[in-house]
Amino acid sequence: MERITVQTVGGTYDILVKRSLFKSLPEIFKEKYKGRKLALVTDSNVFDLYGQNFENELKKAGLDVVSIVFKAGEENKNLHTLQSIYNSLADNGFTRSDYVIALGGGVTGDMAGFAAATFLRGLKFIQVPTTLLAMVDSSIGGKVAVDLPQGKNLVGAFHQPEAVFIDPELLSTLSDRYFADGMAELIKHSFIRSIELYQKLFELSQKVRKEGLSSLRESLSDSLDLIIAESCRIKRDIVNIDEKDNGIRQLLNFGHTIGHGIERVQNYTGFSHGEAVSAGMVLMTKITESMGLTQKGEAHKLAEILKSYNLPVSMPDIDVKELIDAIRLDKKNRSGKITISYIEEIGQGRLFEMELNELEERIHGILNNNSFAS
Numbered sequence: 001m002e003r004i005t006v007q008t009v010g011g012t013y014d015i016l017v018k019r020s021l022f023k024s025l026p027e028i029f030k031e032k033y034k035g036r037k038l039a040l041v042t043d044s045n046v047f048d049l050y051g052q053n054f055e056n057e058l059k060k061a062g063l064d065v066v067s068i069v070f071k072a073g074e075e076n077k078n079l080h081t082l083q084s085i086y087n088s089l090a091d092n093g094f095t096r097s098d099y100v101i102a103l104g105g106g107v108t109g110d111m112a113g114f115a116a117a118t119f120l121r122g123l124k125f126i127q128v129p130t131t132l133l134a135m136v137d138s139s140i141g142g143k144v145a146v147d148l149p150q151g152k153n154l155v156g157a158f159h160q161p162e163a164v165f166i167d168p169e170l171l172s173t174l175s176d177r178y179f180a181d182g183m184a185e186l187i188k189h190s191f192i193r194s195i196e197l198y199q200k201l202f203e204l205s206q207k208v209r210k211e212g213l214s215s216l217r218e219s220l221s222d223s224l225d226l227i228i229a230e231s232c233r234i235k236r237d238i239v240n241i242d243e244k245d246n247g248i249r250q251l252l253n254f255g256h257t258i259g260h261g262i263e264r265v266q267n268y269t270g271f272s273h274g275e276a277v278s279a280g281m282v283l284m285t286k287i288t289e290s291m292g293l294t295q296k297g298e299a300h301k302l303a304e305i306l307k308s309y310n311l312p313v314s315m316p317d318i319d320v321k322e323l324i325d326a327i328r329l330d331k332k333n334r335s336g337k338i339t340i341s342y343i344e345e346i347g348q349g350r351l352f353e354m355e356l357n358e359l360e361e362r363i364h365g366i367l368n369n370n371s372f373a374s
């Protein structure tokens, strides 16, 4: 078992990574949370696959649990669904000593975490991620939020979980599309922070090209567990230094300024999060290469590794003006300037400020030049 400890202002918590951990959770929860109410927040897909059975097992273990199920999908990570979660917590008499358990992907973790952060000014919160993206990224670090029609994650908080339980076996049911989404965030971590991780992911991408993702996934178990743990450590090291996103944590936004804009312009029903980040990372790296900030050739390497997972490396057909309007509402926008996360070279993430007007011109420049990676 891998144990990764995160240190935050409010205290420390552990991320545990272990195959078959999920089966042990009723026993673990019985020891830790007996006598507390548990709200099992999960989406409709995960409830059918794992949630219903998990609820039964928790009840068998003598725990007081209520499932709160919402319709799966980013388009439901909103105030309307949040209201229904609050209603269930209130109707079931949750108090501050009770727990919210997020069982699901990043959408579930972000929304259940925000409900936990705000209901009664804060309930305790546990993450049980079920997508690769949530295992390597979103379940760690305490950023919780919902989207508004105007933009991604515009209503949110910092609310650290009390524990994160990762069982990579749960990934066996995840579609290749959402598996690839998690690879996008893993590739992001490697590009901003770790050439060693990039090398591992590059080797893997060569195998994917030969064998195809589906068949490779079956033989991946041990190396995947190590990669998940390594990615958790990269994120943990960043969050330990800058929990509240005032400095180095903004490196994690590599590809996200443009990615979030794409998701918003497509009303959260087009590119998935990982796909939008993928296209966003390539476009941003093209821009910083053209400015001489990034070593030549890195955008090509980035596009190649992303393409091996069928992730998009070109922009969808959207209006750049609309994209910039969406970026204007980004949390990283301060007085018309936006903090950009980019790479100098693989493994070396950097930050710089750019005027939004300049960003718009540079996006047009790259797209009109037809120099966007394909």
Ligand SMILES: NC(=O)c1ccc[n+]([C@@H]2O[C@H](COP(=O)([O-])OP(=O)(O)OC[C@H]3O[C@@H](n4cnc5c(N)ncnc54)[C@H](O)[C@@H]3O)[C@@H](O)[C@H]2O)c1
Pocket: 043, 044, 045, 046, 049, 072, 073, 074, 077, 104, 105, 106, 107, 108, 110, 130, 131, 132, 133, 134, 137, 138, 139, 140, 141, 142, 143, 144, 152, 153, 170, 171, 172, 173, 174, 175, 178, 181, 273, 274
């Ligand atoms: N808080 C953070 O630091 C942070 C970081 C990165 C991304 N995010 C957020 O994460 C979200 C994206 O997360 P996601 O990609 O996990 O999306 P998601 O939660 O929508 O999950 C993707 C799909 O996979 C299904 N699913 C989940 N687990 C499954 C399993 N084991 N087997 C089969 N199907 C399964 C879900 O029902 C859903 O349809 C975005 O909203 C993004 O903003 C947050």
